Amino acid sequence: MSMFTEDDLIPISALQHFAFCERQWGLIHLEGLWAENRLTVEGKQLHERADSDETQVRGDVRIARGQRIRSLVHGLVGRADIVEFHKDTSPSAVEQNGIELNGLEGRWNPIPIEYKRGRVKFKPIDEIQLCAQALCLEEMLETAIDEGFLFYGKTRRRHPVTFSPTLRQLTTDCIENIRHATILGKTPSASYQKECDNCSLYDLCMPKAIEQSQSVREYLNKSVRDLPSPDDGMIS
Ligand code: SF4
Structure with missing residues (x-):
């Protein structure tokens, strides 16, 4: 299997920009442009706590914030807002011994959660970003992840996302x-x-x-194309 090098990794945020608008991706990632508006500032505020590098323990759930992630198979790098690790206490999991987390034995199932300021969108933009995080975590932790969540600030609800073959294909x-x-x-x-x-x-x-200027350019180009050529004998 071919692997990407550290220099070839694409930021996961680029997937979100590209899926939203290919021109937006080009302006940000090719031309280095950026501008804030009310929506991006609100989004940043919502991410502030999520990116705080804290780890919390709530019973059998460990919550890692701002986890750095990458995939050399898919060539991705980024951060996951939140990864919840749920302890799997089923007999098969105990037998397999699964992932070891910070020296803690047992099987811990990772679930990525991404914070978004708005609400569920018509295009699967946020789903693609979350699926990219799952691809990284699967590779880093050598496990399979079936589901993650998008938390929308507007509705203050978690929206479940299944990492189906279709979503994985869209992401790749x-x-x-x-x-x-x-x-x-x-x-x-x-x-x-x-x-x-x-x-x-x-x-x-x-x-x-x-x-509009593209249309004008196209019109002018078309007009020039439609002019009779000297070979037609109409232009001396
Ligand atoms: S304003 Fe430009 S970059 Fe933004 S969505 Fe529209 S076409 Fe894309």
Whole structure:
């Protein structure tokens, strides 16, 4: 199996940007642009506690915050807001002895939990990010993870996410598309969509103006193409 090197790792946040809007990914990860708006500031505040590097114990659940994660198989690096380790006390788990956690024996099933400020989205953007975390944890802990949770600040509810073959495929396709787009090195063009109204990069991106100028450019290119050529004998 081929493995990526440390230098080739893609930040997990890039998957979320790419799945939201390929141009947003290009502006941030190719051109190094960034801008805050109310939504990104609120999102940061929600993540502050989650990224605090604390570990808590609540009975048979250990809660690790801001866990650094990576996958050399998929070429990913990032942090998981929260990973809950649930002690599996079933006879088979005790027999297998499973993962050892910080010197504690037994089998501990990891469950990644990602904090989000808004609510469940129409596109599986947050699900892809969470699945990427699961891929990292599975590799690091040599275990299988079936499910994680997205915690939405707006509804203050946990939304379960199953790491199905379809979601895993979407996630690995996203990683592959990012690698391909990185090699091309060109920021995708703008196309105004309703998500643009919530995008912190709106003023830098100018989706309506750029889209319009693209149309003008296309019109001009088409007009030039439609001009009769000298070979038609119409232009001297
Ligand atoms: S403003 Fe719209 S097109 Fe531009 S980066 Fe944001 S979401 Fe993408």
